[in-house]
Amino acid sequence: MTSSDSGASSAADLPDYAPIPQSALGPALNDQGYYVGRVERNLYWVTDGVYQSAFLTTPDGVVLFDAPPSIGGNLRRAVDEIAAANGVSNRVTHLVYSHHHADHGGAASLFGGDVVRVGHEETRRLLLRDDDPARPVPEVTFADSYTLEVGGERAELAWHGPNHSPDNIYIHFPGHDTLMFIDVVNAGWVPIYNLNLSEDVIGYMQAPAIALSYPWTHFICGHLGRLATREDVSVHQQYIADIEASAREALASVDPTPSYMHYGQNAWAGVKAHLDTVTERAAAPIIAKYTGVLAAADIEIFTTTTTFAIMQSLRLDSGPSGPVHP
Numbered sequence: 416m417t418s419s420d421s422g423a424s425s426a427a428d429l430p431d432y433a434p435i436p437q438s439a440l441g442p443a444l445n446d447q448g449y450y451v452g453r454v455e456r457n458l459y460w461v462t463d464g465v466y467q468s469a470f471l472t473t474p475d476g477v478v479l480f481d482a483p484p485s486i487g488g489n490l491r492r493a494v495d496e497i498a499a500a501n502g503v504s505n506r507v508t509h510l511v512y513s514h515h516h517a518d519h520g521g522a523a524s525l526f527g528g529d530v531v532r533v534g535h536e537e538t539r540r541l542l543l544r545d546d547d548p549a550r551p552v553p554e555v556t557f558a559d560s561y562t563l564e565v566g567g568e569r570a571e572l573a574w575h576g577p578n579h580s581p582d583n584i585y586i587h588f589p590g591h592d593t594l595m596f597i598d599v600v601n602a603g604w605v606p607i608y609n610l611n612l613s614e615d616v617i618g619y620m621q622a623p624a625i626a627l628s629y630p631w632t633h634f635i636c637g638h639l640g641r642l643a644t645r646e647d648v649s650v651h652q653q654y655i656a657d658i659e660a661s662a663r664e665a666l667a668s669v670d671p672t673p674s675y676m677h678y679g680q681n682a683w684a685g686v687k688a689h690l691d692t693v694t695e696r697a698a699a700p701i702i703a704k705y706t707g708v709l710a711a712a713d714i715e716i717f718t719t720t721t722t723f724a725i726m727q728s729l730r731l732d733s734g735p736s737g738p739v740h741p
């Protein structure tokens with residue numbers, strides 16, 4: 416079959432969505448497709464409108480935090496631009512991995528040579544496993560916390576358990592009133608599928624409270640076009656809390672019997688019918704409440720898959736998954 420025969424292969428077949436709230440959008444990109452801005456003092460952030468990374472300029476060189484391949488060579492341009500404007504070194508001496516995922520670290524190899532790479536010990540283990548030449552493993556690793564000091568500047572790296580990934584760390588800049596914590600909260604937007612493609616549901620749900628326990632004003636969340644605020648984290652927490660409450664209500668109120676009766680011996684068909692009913696019932700009020708509040712809330716698959724993941728975690732992690740047979 417040709418591509419024109421398949422689903423939404425032409426733009427005319429694609430669905431329409433609610434307008435993006437203006438508050439969810441960031442500054443305009445330059446001609447090369449990036450924006451670099453000061454977070455505070457000598458801490459800068461870079462975005463291509465979808466991904467974010469950050470860097471510190473110091474008298475001893477530049478410390479880079481993540482290297483998303485979508486920003487790629489524009490990271491070098493952003494560092495050069497800022498270093499030239501401020502008359503400081505543009506030499507990247509350190510690169511910190513927030514976590515091992517390729518979409519946030521896949522341009523790490525652009526900064527080769529004598530760069531010191533820093534990351535959680537699990538990041539090193541996972542990168543050794545994944546064996547991707549684009550993401551050289553960190554030589555400097557830590558288990559719980561690590562203070563990175565370069566040129567009189569300080570970043571406090573800490574691991575507080577698995578969430579989005581097993582190795583995702585909190586990067587606190589105490590001298591810059593900033594926290595960098597990637598792939599949990601999207602500033603002004605809903606998480607994409609399955610709680611932003613997260614591996615540990617409970618860890619993901621608890622992580623924003625850990626982020627808020629740090630003192631900070633500016634939050635580098637890793638995605639979309641602007642920095643986040645404490646209010647953004649609170650709205651995200653409310654969205655997740657609303658899903659949890661709605662999932663609990665739907666689990667308690669949807670009678671599974673008709674689904675299982677209908678499919679008889681096909682037990683898995685019964686499971687699907689029951690859980691789909693619970694998921695749709697739980698997700699519908701959330702989609703309605705957050706459309707126009709969080710961008711992309713009306714892309715229903717994002718909220719339904721996140722609702723499904725939370726609903727399953729309520730059964731499997733929190734329990735009980737069902738009544739105990741007498």
Ligand SMILES: [Zn+2]
Binds near residue numbers: 514516519580598
């Ligand atoms: Zn990730």
